[in-house]
Amino acid sequence: MSGLFGLLNVGVSSLLTYQRAMNTVSENISNVNTPGYARRVPVFEELPSFQSGRLYFSSGVDLKEARRMADLVLDRRLNVENGNNSFWDALNQVASSVETVMNEVAGGGISNILNDFFSAWQALATNPSGITERDQIVANATQFVESIKDIDNSLKSVIEDGVDRIRGWIQDVNRISADIAKLNSAIKLSRSQGSVPNDLIDKLNGNLKELMGLIGGYYYEKPDGMVQVFLPNGMALVDGANYRELKFDEGAFIRKMIGIIGSNVFRNDVEYENVPILMVANEDVTGSIGGKIGGTLKGFVDVVDEVRSRLNRLVSEIVYNVNRIHVTGMGLQKLDTVASQVLVSDRLKPINEQDNAYFKDRLTSGAIEVRIYNNKGEIVNAKTVTVSLDEPIDSLIKKFDLIDHLSAFISSNGQIVFKSDPGYYFSFYSDTSGFLTSFGINTFFVGDNVDNIDVSPVIKSNHLFVASGRDFESGDNSVAMDIVDLSNRKVMEGGFTFGQYYDNLVGQLGTTVKRIQGFYNDSKDLLDQLNTLRESISGVNIDEEFINLLKYQRSFQAASRYITAVDEMLAMVVERMGVVGR
Numbered sequence: 001m002s003g004l005f006g007l008l009n010v011g012v013s014s015l016l017t018y019q020r021a022m023n024t025v026s027e028n029i030s031n032v033n034t035p036g037y038a039r040r041v042p043v044f045e046e047l048p049s050f051q052s053g054r055l056y057f058s059s060g061v062d063l064k065e066a067r068r069m070a071d072l073v074l075d076r077r078l079n080v081e082n083g084n085n086s087f088w089d090a091l092n093q094v095a096s097s098v099e100t101v102m103n104e105v106a107g108g109g110i111s112n113i114l115n116d117f118f119s120a121w122q123a124l125a126t127n128p129s130g131i132t133e134r135d136q137i138v139a140n141a142t143q144f145v146e147s148i149k150d151i152d153n154s155l156k157s158v159i160e161d162g163v164d165r166i167r168g169w170i171q172d173v174n175r176i177s178a179d180i181a182k183l184n185s186a187i188k189l190s191r192s193q194g195s196v197p198n199d200l201i202d203k204l205n206g207n208l209k210e211l212m213g214l215i216g217g218y219y220y221e222k223p224d225g226m227v228q229v230f231l232p233n234g235m236a237l238v239d240g241a242n243y244r245e246l247k248f249d250e251g252a253f254i255r256k257m258i259g260i261i262g263s264n265v266f267r268n269d270v271e272y273e274n275v276p277i278l279m280v281a282n283e284d285v286t287g288s289i290g291g292k293i294g295g296t297l298k299g300f301v302d303v304v305d306e307v308r309s310r311l312n313r314l315v316s317e318i319v320y321n322v323n324r325i326h327v328t329g330m331g332l333q334k335l336d337t338v339a340s341q342v343l344v345s346d347r348l349k350p351i352n353e354q355d356n357a358y359f360k361d362r363l364t365s366g367a368i369e370v371r372i373y374n375n376k377g378e379i380v381n382a383k384t385v386t387v388s389l390d391e392p393i394d395s396l397i398k399k400f401d402l403i404d405h406l407s408a409f410i411s412s413n414g415q416i417v418f419k420s421d422p423g424y425y426f427s428f429y430s431d432t433s434g435f436l437t438s439f440g441i442n443t444f445f446v447g448d449n450v451d452n453i454d455v456s457p458v459i460k461s462n463h464l465f466v467a468s469g470r471d472f473e474s475g476d477n478s479v480a481m482d483i484v485d486l487s488n489r490k491v492m493e494g495g496f497t498f499g500q501y502y503d504n505l506v507g508q509l510g511t512t513v514k515r516i517q518g519f520y521n522d523s524k525d526l527l528d529q530l531n532t533l534r535e536s537i538s539g540v541n542i543d544e545e546f547i548n549l550l551k552y553q554r555s556f557q558a559a560s561r562y563i564t565a566v567d568e569m570l571a572m573v574v575e576r577m578g579v580v581g582r
Contacts, residue, residue: 008570011563013047013060018556024066025549028540036206038538039545040066040198042552068198070538072221075205078530079219083212085527087295088520094158094299095513098307101154102506109506111499113147114318116140118487125480128468129332138463141444141455148315152450155308159257162296163250169214169293170248176211177229177243180204184226185241191225201225215246216290233288235280247279257300303512310505312450318498319453320359321486323443327428327436329467329479334373334425335418341440341456343414347394354393357438358448365389366433372405373425377472380424381405387433396435416441429470442467 021042031037045064117140124133183204190197204227208219211229217237219229229238237244256277276284277297289297345355352363365388372381385399397416400408405421416439420426428436440446440456444466447453459465469476492501 008563008566010060011559011566013062014559015556015563017044017061017063018552018559020063020066021552022549022556024063025545025552027066028545029542029549032540032542032545036202036209037540038068038070038198038202038205039540041069043067065196066198068196068201070201070205071534074530074534074537076219076221078527078534079205079209079212080217081523081527081530082209083214083216083291085520085523086213086292087216087290087298088516088523090292090295091299091303092295092513092516092520094162094296095303095509095516097158098155098299098303099509099513101151101158102307102509110144110147110151110502113140113144114487114499114502117144118484121480121483124466124468125477125484128475128477128480131332131463134331134463134466137466138455138459145453145455148311148450148453152308152311155304158304159300162300163253166248166253166293166296167250170246173211173214173246173293176207176214177238177245180207180211180227180229180238181241181243183207184238187225188240212291214291215293231280231285231288232290232294233285235283235285235288237280244280246285249277249279253277257305303509307505307509308450310501314492314498314501314505315450315453316359316448317491318486319445319448320362320437321489321491322483323437323445324431324434325479325482325486326444326467327442328430329442329470330427330472331465331467333462333464335427335442336420336425338418338442339411340416341443341446342416342438344393344410344416345414347410348392350390351387351393351396351435351438352389354439358440359434359438363389363434363438364432366431366435368431368433368435369429370400370403370406371427371429372403372420373427373472375423375425382429387435427470 021044024040024042028039043064043066045062047059047062049059117137120133120137120140124130124137127133183200187197187200187204190200208227208229211217212219215231215237217229217231219227219238221227222240226240227238228236228240230236237246277286278289278293279285286297288294342354342356342358346353351357352360354360357363365386368385368387370383370385371379374380381404383403385396385403387396393416394410397408397410400406400418405424406426407417407419407421409417411417418426418441428442431437435441437443443456444459445453446456456465467479469478469480471478487499488497490497490500492498494501494504496504
């Protein structure tokens with residue numbers, strides 16, 4: 001009898017084992033589309049044998065484990081490469097967005113707009129008394145200002161959209177880090193109890209892949225199954241059951257990226273390394289973060305900030321050079337009163353220490369020649385006023401006030417005002433100091449950067465103030481010709497004209513975008529190869545699983561028939577014993 005019951009146990013163990021094997025196959029099939037799932041393979045084990053007489057017989061079969069098919073080294077390489085690919089992907093998205101912004105705007109690109117602007121000055125040089133020509137100059141200048149501002153505002157939008165994404169990614173990083181720490185503890189506990197928590201390991205691997213995609217870095221698995229996650233600079237973000245939060249100083253980032261040009265307060269705050277944007281345990285990790293976050297920041301610093309800075313230099317040079325010429329000229333509207341566009345912040349300080357002055361770094365000691373004219377256009381007075389950088393601005397203005405037929409003073413609201421006596425007019429024939437340009441006196445433009453540039457409100461309200469020459473003589477076009485000449489002068493860094501500088505900017509941006517796209521495509525190809533290799537090891541093949549299912553089903557059926565046979569044997573023994581001779 002004990003032998004028959006042993007046979008029955010063999011059948012039962014076989015039946016239960018192949019039932020669990022089919023459960024494993026069904027788990028594979030149901031998770032065929034689950035990201036990060038690694039297929040399980042049933043591993044069978046012979047149960048301890050028993051002795052019957054001189055022979056030993058197996059007591060059955062058992063499912064030792066549902067082994068998770070994965071190459072840990074490959075998984076780690078794939079996850080780390082996912083961080084690298086995510087870095088180039090994010091950088092590529094930022095760079096491509098900038099390239100889209102910098103593409104030719106409606107009605108022609110900046111180069112065409114600049115050509116139209118200088119062509120309008122050429123038309124005025126041909127006809128210095130022209131009114132239509134002056135209208136066209138103001139119209140083209142307005143188009144230039146609006147186009148530049150549109151581009152800069154679009155670039156700011158790229159940054160602002162990126163800030164929104166980074167904010168969400170930072171939350172994801174901290175959530176995933178906390179999850180990894182919890183999974184570490186759960187896996188360690190499960191293994192200490194002799195179990196292999198495949199589902200927890202899958203979740204851990206998925207979290208690691210996602211985390212690497214966000215911040216880059218690398219990780220190692222300890223013997224107890226827990227992992228340590230490190231940032232690219234070697235700082236531990238997750239260590240076993242402990243993790244550190246990544247913090248994002250959004251205010252510092254906005255200050256650095258958008259305030260760099262738009263705000264005088266932050267204009268000199270340009271060193272990326274000196275702005276702690278990302279912090280872990282009070283340590284600045286801004287420059288060492290990879291993944292999507294690092295790629296996005298890299299795009300902002302190396303692409304967006306560079307383009308905005310170069311645009312700003314272009315605008316500044318155009319404004320400065322046009323204004324330096326225009327302040328010495330006169331238009332059809334005679335000058336009898338001129339007020340500065342810049343307000344004096346402290347009348348006791350010299351001109352280069354005034355808070356509101358434009359181009360303070362270009363101010364120098366020099367001289368300004370003032371000419372006074374009568375109603376007939378005759379010069380009745382010509383005086384040269386010396387300008388010293390260390391002289392209080394109040395003293396400088398008093399020098400102008402000493403000129404016959406001219407009054408000069410600083411108004412109560414801080415404006416510098418020049419006013420001629422009735423029946424007289426004046427001009428600033430020359431200025432070697434840059435004082436008139438810095439304080440917006442008789443300038444064509446106001447401002448000194450992308451954010452504050454505009455056509456002078458005086459000229460906007462009366463186009464006759466557009467200067468064509470320096471004398472009342474009919475046909476004087478010296479100012480217009482000097483401005484036209486600016487279009488051919490190589491005043492920009494690198495020995496470029498204004499148009500060449502902008503074209504070079506766009507060309508270099510295109511080259512940068514192609515280079516970044518090349519790195520991204522190379523990284524993507526490698527990632528695809530690693531994913532394909534992983535799928536060959538860990539992926540679920542439906543056809544193969546159906547074959548295994550059929551195989552284990554047949555084994556289950558065989559075990560069932562075996563148990564039926566043993567049951568019949570037991571029944572015969574039980575029912576027929578003791579009835580011999582009846």
